[in-house]
Amino acid sequence: MRTVGVVLCEGIRPFDYGVITEVWGVPRPACPGFELWRCGEAPVALQHGVTIAPDRPLNALTECDLVVVPGRVDALAPVSDAVLEALRAAHEAGVPIASLCAGAFVLGAAGLLDGRRAVTHWALTDALAERYPAARVQPDVLFAEDGGIWTSAGTAAGIDLCLHLVRQACGAAVANSIARRMVTAAHREGGQAQFVEHPVPVAATAQSAVADTLEWARHHLAEPLSVADLARRSGTAPRTFARHFTQLTGTTPAHWLIRQRVAEAQRLLETTDLAVEQVAARTGFGTATMLRRHFARVVGVPPTSYRRTFAGSSPNP
Template identity: 55%
Template sequence: MSMAAREPQRIALITFPGIRAFDVSVVTEVWGSERDSPALPPFELRRVASDPDVPIPLRGGLTLTPDRALDWLPRADLVLVPGIEDPDADVPAPVLDALRRAHTAGTPVASLCAGAFVLARAGLLDGRRAVTHWNLAATLAARHPTVAVEADALFIEDSGVWTSAGTAAGIDLCLHLVRTAHGAEAAAAIARSMVTAPFRTGTQAQFIEHPTPRADRDADALADVRAHVLAHLDAPHTVASLAARAGMSPRSFARHFQATTGTTPLHWLIGRRVAAAQKLLERTDHPLPEVARRAGFGSEVTMRQHFATHLATSPRDYRNAFRRPSGRPDGEGHVPAAVPREGPTERG
């Protein structure tokens, strides 16, 4: 089936007074912009409100015009709740009721930043893991003690309910939701148009903590190491070998690497290899053992284990779901092992 023949994925953006304009813009940029790319499926983004005839004021003198009522939610494939300006502000009861019904019907529900407070008030986070902006995590935990608040994750999924940390982490979650539904190629195409990284590794810890500034030569050495790894993912890499390349001891290298990226060298490496394997599975017909070798996993078994951990699927099922119908291997059937150039680890 061609991309043009696909049914659009229906996205419902929940709107009411007090939502953040930035989050509305992020959702609109990801699912509501017209893009000319064969990698992208069609989307239908609707701004849903209790009363679609009443414009919704946003901070900064902006106004949002809804285009659907809450009774449109049963048609949605995904429901998104933007962050709210004030976690203590009232949320319209019809909105909370509609969110409960959507989740009960099995529709994935996701919130950005302080939108987690809305999901908590609807009862959708009771007994579940969740995250919000690090500065609001303690407040969410105190006001909703049945929620297992994790202070440092960028985004979390638990039983079909997604939550994300503050501001830029909302972009991470939105791109991840595209990647989960439509594959890495679609998420990367949207990320390129937004001039942002298709995914970030690490946690909010990289923003909460304030490590001692490093000498520029250390930062340059770490950037060179990461660039080398991305260009040679199929080679064996250890903390010791990477530290030697950076001219550091393994302990110092690991400490500087985590302070720079918010994650360990091993976790960063595995994430890049998973991304490389995704592209190979989407773009080529290489057998699974060859995909594992090119991505640097060494064996199909190891690759399968990491796919289960990171993507909750198998390489074979991922290929069946996301293989591009008109895709062709690059050059003589070769797709470089390296994933796209590493994006920034922080955003303003």
């Protein structure tokens, strides 16, 4: 991934445009030389008096390695035929297309969500499903992919998707480096259901206990941790800990541990010459077979293939 095209259309959200620019438009010597193209028909006015002028026409989207559509302030506002046609042409040319938050409505208007899984901000999921009934709207996940079309949930989930796309193309170390510069999590667990207002919020003391336990667990991944171990560390009963954990993170302790171990395995595969068996031991999987099984399920490729692609890609923080 080298050239990323951001679609400029009326009413795009400054936050979404800022996220895209921060991930792909800020030069960082330690990271690959991304080139961000601002593709549009004419200058567009954002909120608060900001105007952005395109530096490429819309037909340049077909030459990009990735196209990103920011969300818009009014999700239901009409989209110009030129933008919709340019998005369809990019998709037909095989270019992956991603939308942030309400940008899913732009993809829907272009017909790119028909028959595909899609997600948007939890407050807009019903509207998306009603307006584009052929889309398979997912109400809970932070982002989804289907047939080269990526969509993300609201606001901060756009950061999650952008970093995930960098991780896929450039490896975990590059994505982690960008995340550190942005002072954000390189990967968040769970779905957006955890952010919907709940009638019975988790107590602050429970939040602190879970957060402290997660930080401790990240430094003890090589140990054979269980939910009971984590609960004991937090000073709560296993069922109580699991309930608070899921409320706060949107996922289970067991799933969280697997993802953390896979992330650490990615780091070791990129930055060390350790054998797969040694990586398995250091990440708590125990055996190379278990590492391969979980790694392939989460990342999509075996550890050896991942190493061949990304070894030596670790940038300085």
